[in-house]
Amino acid sequence: MAAASISKDEIVDRLFAVFQEQGFDGASLSDVSRATGLGKSSLYHHFPDGKLQMAQAVLERATAVIDSEIAGVAKSALPLKVRIRKIVALLNQIYSGGRTQCVLGRIATSSVRSDTLDGLRVAFDLWIGAIASLAEESGMPARRAGTFAEDWVARLQGALIMQAATGDTGAFERALDALIELGEKDTG
Amino acid sequence: MAAASISKDEIVDRLFAVFQEQGFDGASLSDVSRATGLGKSSLYHHFPDGKLQMAQAVLERATAVIDSEIAGVAKSALPLKVRIRKIVALLNQIYSGGRTQCVLGRIATSSVRSDTLDGLRVAFDLWIGAIASLAEESGMPARRAGTFAEDWVARLQGALIMQAATGDTGAFERALDALIELGEKDTG
DNA sequence: GTCTATAACGGGATAGAC
DNA sequence: GTCTATCCCGTTATAGAC
Numbered sequence: 569m570a571a572a573s574i575s576k577d578e579i580v581d582r583l584f585a586v587f588q589e590q591g592f593d594g595a596s597l598s599d600v601s602r603a604t605g606l607g608k609s610s611l612y613h614h615f616p617d618g619k620l621q622m623a624q625a626v627l628e629r630a631t632a633v634i635d636s637e638i639a640g641v642a643k644s645a646l647p648l649k650v651r652i653r654k655i656v657a658l659l660n661q662i663y664s665g666g667r668t669q670c671v672l673g674r675i676a677t678s679s680v681r682s683d684t685l686d687g688l689r690v691a692f693d694l695w696i697g698a699i700a701s702l703a704e705e706s707g708m709p710a711r712r713a714g715t716f717a718e719d720w721v722a723r724l725q726g727a728l729i730m731q732a733a734t735g736d737t738g739a740f741e742r743a744l745d746a747l748i749e750l751g752e753k754d755t756g
Numbered sequence: 757m758a759a760a761s762i763s764k765d766e767i768v769d770r771l772f773a774v775f776q777e778q779g780f781d782g783a784s785l786s787d788v789s790r791a792t793g794l795g796k797s798s799l800y801h802h803f804p805d806g807k808l809q810m811a812q813a814v815l816e817r818a819t820a821v822i823d824s825e826i827a828g829v830a831k832s833a834l835p836l837k838v839r840i841r842k843i844v845a846l847l848n849q850i851y852s853g854g855r856t857q858c859v860l861g862r863i864a865t866s867s868v869r870s871d872t873l874d875g876l877r878v879a880f881d882l883w884i885g886a887i888a889s890l891a892e893e894s895g896m897p898a899r900r901a902g903t904f905a906e907d908w909v910a911r912l913q914g915a916l917i918m919q920a921a922t923g924d925t926g927a928f929e930r931a932l933d934a935l936i937e938l939g940e941k942d943t944g
Numbered sequence: 945g946t947c948t949a950t951a952a953c954g955g956g957a958t959a960g961a962c
Numbered sequence: 963g964t965c966t967a968t969c970c971c972g973t974t975a976t977a978g979a980c
Contacts (some may be wrong), residue, residue, distance in 0.1 A: 591781065591865060591866070593781035673865075673917045673921070674865065676917055676921035677779060677857060677861075677862065677917060677920050678779070679778070679779070679782045685923075688921040688922065689921065689922050689923075692922050693922070715926070718918065718927050719927055719930060719931075721918065722911055722915045722917070722927040722931075723907065723910055724914065725914035725917040725918065726910035726911050726912065726913035726915070727910045729861045729913040730906065730909065730913065732865050733860060733873075733877065733879075733880050734876065734877050734880050735873075736906070739906050739910040742907060743910070
């Protein structure tokens with residue numbers, strides 16, 4: 569508990585960043601060690617089950633962020649238009665305008681698989697549910713709002729892939745715009 | 757050139773499958789060796805620069821497939837509706853109904869990066885261009901057809917990520933349906 | 945053109961001192 | 963709770979026989 573020590577929250581923050589930037593398979597323990605300033609043994613003190621447990625911690629953090637910054641905002645008392653703009657601003661920041669990957673996607677396409685699949689489902693369902701509630705509020709029938717949300721999240725994930733492949737952030741920007749348009753055509 | 761030997765084309769086929777299933781970072785030379793039935797030294801005989809060169813060969817193969825099976829079909833003399841259905845059938849087959857990843861996406865999000873980025877751009881641009889020409893034929897103005905195609909390919913890529921995360925192929929199926937709809941509302 | 949064998953390195957993970 | 967030192971294994975890659 570020494571003052572100079574990095575907190576567990578900060579450790580998970582760094583893990584989040586490393587996995588987001590390098591991917592789960594692409595990030596080595598040495599990378600994690602460098603990013604946190606902690607030796608490998610210290611890392612195993614915090615995460616006895618190693619990299620897999622680190623991924624789960626990152627997944628929990630991602631879920632918490634989605635819960636408070638997306639689902640939470642979506643449920644708040646602000647006008648629909650404002651809520652949507654806040655969420656779009658957050659996504660734009662997290663993904664650096666479309667130039668960094670999504671940590672959920674990186675874990676989903678990694679070799680971890682089955683152990684963390686439940687956590688991934690929870691995170692995506694929470695995200696999709698929040699977008700669906702916004703879509704429904706904007707006037708869509710419930711069923712259509714559900715598929716809209718799934719398709720929209722997929723579109724965002726794919727836009728990040730496209731950027732990685734081509735360097736073009738256009739698809740990402742248009743995806744965010746499409747969400748904003750939801751809020752413009754209604755009373756909120 | 758012995759009869760029992762596997763051809764270079766077949767080797768690249770197996771490489772394609774391994775990288776598609778395991779990802780570039782996730783596939784080891786042992787995996788490749790097992791999939792091809794070739795020893796590691798034989799692999800280095802065919803690909804002196806190792807894994808990176810294997811990825812480039814796979815990328816070239818992917819580009820060739822897109823060129824003949826997507827761009828080629830899109831330019832053929834068949835009715836628009838038929839061309840689109842052929843392309844959709846191919847995509848459904850390549851991605852096993854949405855249950856396997858795209859090798860382009862896997863390379864794009866791997867640690868290979870800069871060396872192969874040109875090849876990735878070429879492959880995606882070819883794909884996007886083919887979809888754009890179909891969209892334009894269906895009645896969209898040129899500019900809108902271009903963004904439609906980019907967004908549609910992004911949507912498909914993201915749908916595969918979503919399936920990996922949640923097991924749900926709904927987004928993939930709806931993406932294919934959206935392409936089919938392009939062909940239904942026109943004379944072709 | 946493929947094999948066996950092995951080098952050289954980095955990966956994840958652990959022991960034990962402090 | 964962090965460190966140094968180390969283990970074991972898999973990885974990429976190479977050498978040389980056939």
